[in-house]
Amino acid sequence: MGRLNDIALVTQVAVFHNKRAFDQLVKEYQSPVRRFFLTQTGGDSQLSDDLAQETFIKAYTSISQFRGTSSFLTWLIRIAYNVHYDYRRSTKPIQHTDELAPATLLAADRATASTQQPMLSNDINQALAQLNGEERACITLQMIDGYAIDEIADITGINKNTVKSHLRRGKEKMANYLRQNGYDR
């Protein structure tokens, strides 16, 4: 979908509260937003869908604040990052998706596999489980969604140099984990 078309649809939603236009935007961008959450939650599709729904509802209620300086998807991902950040903070004492132990993830994956096809492979879940929340967000935004460091800093609200540090340390952790587990052979 072109950027101009996005702006036209956003205008329809903001000015005329056209729900059909918003429906088109959700259909177009549900996949990248849900994929973002899948990578942040260790492949938990139910939780990802709940957080993605919250993201789109927040986007709808604050759509008049979309300035058009970035693409609509970037704006959505910024909301998604904040939704996930709030979720991590609210659930910290019970379950912290920041530091999911690989064993926990394996068990979760096995449970998922018995009922439905897991959306992310074990390899990816295991490697991403080595990272903390910020590192995981920075790495996936760069390596999956293709955002530049400036854009990642803008989305996450983290200083550019800190983003660079997260990327370096995160990649190092993941590469070490993969090497130790024989992925380089």
Next chain:
Amino acid sequence: MDMTDNRTDNKSEFADEQLHEQLTTADNELLEQLFRPLRTMEVADDGFTQRVMQRLPRTADAELRSVWLSRLWTLICVVVALLLFVALKGWYVIGWSIITMLNNPPSMSTILTLFAALALTVLIATTEVVHRYNYSF
């Protein structure tokens, strides 16, 4: 105290640089290989859009009514203005003004007044834009 902080920052930056150097091309390729399938991964909708649309807040309906009332009011104003223009033969007024202006070039005070009005309009518009920018996301 500041010097200690700077030293810590420099140490940290140095450590980051070292980590970066250790991240070899092979490591990068390893990560590339891992993430490549995800770049093209499409998550099927499976009723997700419908669920989002059903959960949209209903307060929007009240806002929709006010939007339509606002548009109706604008339409009424435009129609009244057009009717007055036709009833009062507005084109005569415009034509007369243009002819008068061509026959009598405007004085300096008129030009200054126009310039002041223009400056005031630009000022108001700029304030509005800045206000909207500060309160947007």
